[in-house]
Amino acid sequence: MPFELTILGSSSALPTSDRYPTAQVLNVLGRFFLIDCGEGTQIQIRRNKIGFSKIKHIFISHLHGDHYFGLIGLISTLNLLGLKNDIHIYSPSELINLIQPQLDFIKGEMQFKLIFHPLNFKKPQQIYTDKKIEVFSFPVKHSIPTCGFLFKEIGKQPNIKKELIQEFDIPIAKIKEIKAGADFVTTEGKIISNTILTTPPPIPRSYAFCTDTAFHKPTAEFIKNVDLLYHEATFTEEMKDWAKKTRHSTAADAAKMAKLANTKKLIIGHFSARYKNVAPLIEEAKAIFEETVAAVDGKTYKVKSRPAEKAVN
């Protein structure tokens, strides 16, 4: 039951020899969500052996080129591969205008639709849901309208202990009620408590994506307790004035957010090309939030299922 993030690109505006511009894929139980789509994303998708046919939902945080210049190439490739799944794109509404002339050039041949869902930059919003997962956008603080994204597994119902179904002769008709929290009354009138009958489900897993953004306190409340947080750390504190001016974060900012939001693990990324070695960024973040790693293009970060009794609240 995977819940795992693969980094396709972790550079900031200027790609480097070993970092592509922003793009990542979150695999939640076989659903593949592409988050941002910088130039070269389709090449990274191929290199990381992610099936193109699995990409049906694309989330674009904002309209700086390093977050969407790879979209037209990806769409073109999906078309050349003859794929037929409609593609949902969650993005600033202007995106369509930016790529329309290029789309017009290929649109006649396309066997799938592009369905655009405009983001709301005023307040958090649920933008996608199915039986297993909910996705929310939430405004962050950048030089142009930008959203972060929160992916949350929908909690499972408790499991009924099989041996007790037999022992108390529980009819199938009652199982749904017990899963929803009801106690069971035996034919002899004995009440069997729900807590005896069931084992709690694992804690729903969650992931939050925050780039590009300055440190933005309201984000902490919205992403509270996420298992995994990707937060930009474009600069170190030495450049904090420049970070502030350009509405980016330092590594310390990212770590403060991870701490404030009580996240389990932080991945920092969106590194300025000036850092050939990201050790100073990781060191700065770890001093504040120990469970920090630096994003590596092509690496997959798994979020493990945690049993309820070990829950950290």
Added chain:
Amino acid sequence: MPFELTILGSSSALPTSDRYPTAQVLNVLGRFFLIDCGEGTQIQIRRNKIGFSKIKHIFISHLHGDHYFGLIGLISTLNLLGLKNDIHIYSPSELINLIQPQLDFIKGEMQFKLIFHPLNFKKPQQIYTDKKIEVFSFPVKHSIPTCGFLFKEIGKQPNIKKELIQEFDIPIAKIKEIKAGADFVTTEGKIISNTILTTPPPIPRSYAFCTDTAFHKPTAEFIKNVDLLYHEATFTEEMKDWAKKTRHSTAADAAKMAKLANTKKLIIGHFSARYKNVAPLIEEAKAIFEETVAAVDGKTYKVKSRPAEKAVN
């Protein structure tokens, strides 16, 4: 005195794990000409340590995405780097419309101009010249209007043998005439033949770029005797019907063109993603034209200076 071609991308429409879409840089005596600009070109420019500030002339053969989707990312990066050199773009005239909305998004900040030069799809045309090099476009045969490009060094004047200047006491005023082909008359009235006084200059070097195109006989006449030819070889002969339908070439077509045009060396490229191994393509071409190699991304192919006496006509 370099005249060398670096392949940045040699895939066809679908990039693969080890081949980017079409892009290459020709370095002629320190002038860097970028030919086509598929997605990821800026990443390949960086990886191959080509200075961004050297790119002032960009040639776009046609408007299929795998030949220009990297252009907006490259322009954006040149802007972020604060470069100020104007960029000349030789392309189908519609290109500007395709990238205009994205340009509008960044244009306010740009410190350089983009100067568009529309290509002529009816006949060959000189599109650039300076003291050392001429560049021509010529129409090829593809599913949409497409041009090839021919880069030719401008021939140098002969060198005067220094020891003879002294021996015959040739005044400086006469040197220009002798370089232009005149004989020299000594003060005693003795005529010294120009062939005695001078050594012929090296043969001007040349390079032709032909992709995307089906085999197109008129091309051979136009690129006659080029030192180096890059010709697409999207398929093997097994796929020749499909090649014909899509207006692409087989490896045999590319080799036939190299032979017909009396080129010195052929690089085949623009390989369909179906060929994990390009050995069958290279084998097919070599059976017709021995001096063939398969393009490798990141590899540089040098054209050496050849003394006139070894000229092959």
